[in-house]
Amino acid sequence: MSEGSRPPSPRRRRSARAPRPRRVWLRTLRLAVAVHPWRCAGIGAGVLVLLALIATTSLPMALAERHPSLALALHPDHPRALLALAQEERARLTAAMAQKEEEAVARAEEAASAAAATAAAAPAETAASGDGGAGGDEAAAPPAPPAPANDADALARQEREHAASLTTPEATEPDAPEAADSVPPPAPEDLPALRAALSDLAARIRARAPLDATAWRLKGDTSDDLAAARQAMTEAVARSRRETVAAFWLMHQDYERRDYAGVVRLADVLLRTRPALDEYTLSYLSSLSLTPEGRAALVTALIENPSWRGLFLRSMGSKLAASDAPLALFQALKDAGSPPSEAELVPLLRARIAAEKRAGGAYNIWLQMLPEDEVLKVRPVNNLDFAQDPSSLPFNWSLPRSVNAFIDFQRASGDDAGRVLRIRFGVGRVRLGSLEQITFLRPGSYRFSGEQKGLMSSKRGMVWQVLCAGGGPPAGQSSQLLGAPRSWRPFSFDITIPNNSRCDSQRLRLIHDSRSTSEQFASGEIQFQSLQITPLEPAASGG
Missing domain, CATH: 2.60.120.260 (Galactose-binding domain-like)
Structure with a gap:
């Protein structure tokens, strides 16, 4: 056999006969359509429906947090995407309000500087004209800021600042999308449009997810009617006890309205759900002890022995060490049959000693908290015979921490x-x-x-x-x-x-x-x- 007529090798024959994978797939598909046309049509329709469901449900769910606009393009009313977009709008609204407030403060400082300059120049002009008088100085001087009426007013002003700081997105919404950080803050004149857009988003979320607490809180944020805002915030807390902003808003409103029972009820919610914010919540409760009505509301809650009772009573020493309000509260608890324990009383006693640099006030508080039969046993020096166990009280033997x-x-x-x-x-x-x-x-x-x-x-x-x-x-x-x-x-x-x-x-x-x-x-x-x-x-x- 000549070289030109040599048969192809087995490897070449196999490669020539083996069909390509794409051709096999197409050939199989054509054969399936030809043999079972109606079955293939049903399977194809099911696949299209499945793809449509994925594109309008699962995919928007995956894109809602990071790309809410793309998720809304696939599902125009997806609740999570609407909520993420609302959080972005709220961040922009907060930035615009902060900018507006800064501009107002700057204008006030400029006005105060101009008034001070006018007041400084007025005596010189009066002296040059030879017509001096004290009345001109008093008329040019800016009015002094009003002093608080009592300690409760000063504490209330301080707590309002705390509550305002909690409404920032960084403090209350740590999971908000980061896209808003790259968007420049809007101008202050855009505030009405932003509030309207945010209100519309909140309404769309409530329509699709009426049990979502954040949507109700956003409605309260954007409402100009105080009664409507309060109703929306109440609905938010009713749907989720972890809606912190709404709970703080309602607690502060109850404090302003002197609804002290409402303050204690919402503080109970916050102390159970947000322990990281205990300092702010306890400040409201401490301010209630400054008034008889507030103490009555506190006693009603404390005699039920809530989980935060010890935390609150121990914190009073750091907040009101030099005041007589803690003693009045402790006396009311004693009269109600639920006196403070030693662990609840000792922090106040030690804080009172440190604040006054003497022990007389703390000693008086301790004596009033003792039962009548134990008061008769008190001596200038107690427990010299070591008959009583040591304790943490400053007026009894306290065992020190020692090594070896x-x-x-x-x-x-x-x-x-x-x-x-x-x-x-x-x-x-x-x-x-x-x-x-x-x-x-x-x-x-x-x-x-x-x-x-x-x-x-x-x-x-x-x-x-x-x-x-x-x-x-x-x-x-x-x-x-x-x-x-x-x-x-x-x-x-x-x-x-x-x-x-x-x-x-x-x-x-x-x-x-x-x-x-x-x-x-x-x-x-x-x-x-x-x-x-x-x-x-x-x-x-x-x-």
Whole structure:
């Protein structure tokens, strides 16, 4: 066989016979249409319907957040796309309102500067003309801003600023689309058109999704009628307790209308749903305690023991430490059968001491919160026999935070009654805070006595001190105590309380008298019992 008539190789024959994939698909489709024309027509129609559903439902849902305009082109009334577009419009409206407010402030500052310049030039012109008088200065001077009538008015003004700051998109709508940031803010004269467009979007959203709370809140934002706005905000909160802007708006409106029960009800919603904004919400509740009607509304809610009761009562010390309003509220709770607990009372007491630089006011609050039978047990120095457990109250022993040291009250051994103070040390460096309480000894001389036991191994021992709360040198101080290894050993020292306001209250404390790091090493233990403070007889003449 000649070379020209050689048969093609098997590989070439297979490649020549194998049809292309596209041709196979077309051939199969033609054969299917030819054999089953009606079935193929039904399948094709179903595929077209499925594609239409995807294009008008799932695809707009995916595009609604980032590309609302494209989503609305596919589905003109898609609720999520309309909501995203409304958020963009609201961001632009907020920017325009801020710009308008800045321009108003700038005009006011220019007017004030011009008035000040006129007032400064008027005396010079009067002196040059030889016609001086005080009346011209008073007429040219700008009026002083009105002072608040009371503390409640000042606090209300402050809270209005807080509420206004919460209506910004950054604070209330963190999930708003970022497209609005790239759009320049509109001019202030475009505000009516923006409000109308936003109102129309809100109406379209409500028509498609009547249970959407944000749509009702947007209606309230764009309404010029206060009653209609209030109704819309109420509908928003009724549909979602997490509609923060509407809840704050309604709470502030109730505060302005003196509907204190409404303020407490909406504050309850915010404190349960938005803990990150507790500072603003608690400020409204704190301001209610300044009026009798507000306290009554607070007491009605607090006696039900809501989840935020402890948080609110503990916060009053930081907001109203120097006011008598917390005491009035706590007294009302006590009269209603639900007095504040120790954990709720202590922050106010310590804040009051820090604000007044003295303990008399906090001591009076504590006495009024005590039951009548316990008031009779109060002494200038409490719990000297360690019969009561330590607490966080400033007028009882409070156990300090310590490192490598353990403090407790234990029952006395043998036939001795009462309890003893025991301090145990680990091996190594010790950091022992002061065991102390605030006392109210009258001016005069006293003797502090007690008994010690144990064996404490350290360069420096334990020291009892009595310090004036207002500062200054110790009014009395013991020697260094290291314990007695076999039996109880007595100790004592004298105290002299001066007759001045800096020492109307004192601090009785027990410290480890270490002065450097090397002196902080201790081991063993030491115990104290039978503590007493007895007045000394006045000295003879000249004493």
